Amino acid sequence: MGSSAKPYYKQHNHRTFAEIIAEDLILTLSIDNSSTIQTVDPIAISHKEQTRIAIDTYLDKCIAGRYSYQLHTTWEPVEGYPLKSSISVGIKPQIDAVKQSSRVTLPTNNRPSKSYLLGTINDTTLTTHINSSNTTKFGTYYDGFNKTIDAAALSSAQMIPHTAYPFEFNNTITITEQDMIRANQKNIANYLKNSMSEEINDTVSQMATTNDINKIRQLRDExxxxIYNKINKGYVDITLSIW
Known part of the structure; x- marks a missing residue:
């Protein structure tokens, strides 16, 4: 093993594999645009390789020779959004492989709360407009869900402040953490609004055409x-397959 690996092992030899994997997933986020994968931080390429070597070495000592194995996990901070990272060690598992998964919370800066999102279209808003025209209700509820998405996008952006699309900035300017948060918030919000447009329109239409407050609350909550499930991704499931 080359000398470049020594600082890595010196730094991580007292940490659990869950901690090492969690850190690696955060540091090695990449932009996946279907045709190309662009690593946000160039240092990540070396870090990813050393993480794989560390895991592979450990698993080889524990189970290699007796069993074949694969350890795999993928992190998407926002479901479907083209910013993700993954680790895969070992070969493709057979269909009858024994699988065991463990959920690991990532050491991110912030995780959004559901109550925080509910504040953007709360019960007061619903009851205030219960007898308004359908057009007014539609506009109010639609605007409320847009604010929900903006709030969700901000929480997600604060969770990954050290990453941003490289083309968002001119290389001649100093990029601050707040610049990255704003860039990520804008991109995440645009993605969620576009990808959820049809289902939000459908929900708002149902809410606007009923005066049943319980039904309106139910639709709002759903x-x-x-939205919450798409952005509450401060964790990963690590799966070990053995056969």
Whole structure:
């Protein structure tokens, strides 16, 4: 093993594999645009390789020779958004492989809360407009869900402040953490609004055409839950397959 690996092992030899994997997933986020994968931080390429070597070495000592194995995990801070990272060590598992998964919380800066999102279209808003025209209700609820997405995007952007699309900035200017947060918030919000447009329109239409406050709350809660599930990604499931 080359000398470049020594600082890595000196730094990580007292840490658990869960901690090493969690850190690697955060540091090695990449932009996946289907045709190309662009690593945000150039240092990540070396870090990823050393992480794989460390995991592979450990698993070889524990189970190689007796079993074949694969350890795999993928992190998407926002579901479907083209910013992700993954680790895969070993070969493709057979269909009958024994699989065991463990959920690991990532050491991110911030995780969004559901109550925070509910504040953007709260019960007061719903009851205030219960007898308004359908057009007014549609506009109010639609605007409320857009604010929900903006709030969700901000929480997600604060969770990954050290990353940003490279083309967002001119290389001649100093990029601050707040610049990166704003860039990520804008991109994430645009992505969520576009990808969820149809389902939000459908929900808002149903909310606007009923005066049943319980039904309106139910529809609101279901859509908040849907948005929340897309951005509450401060964890990963690590799967070890053995056969």
């Amino acid at each position: 859509k908040i839950e849907s």
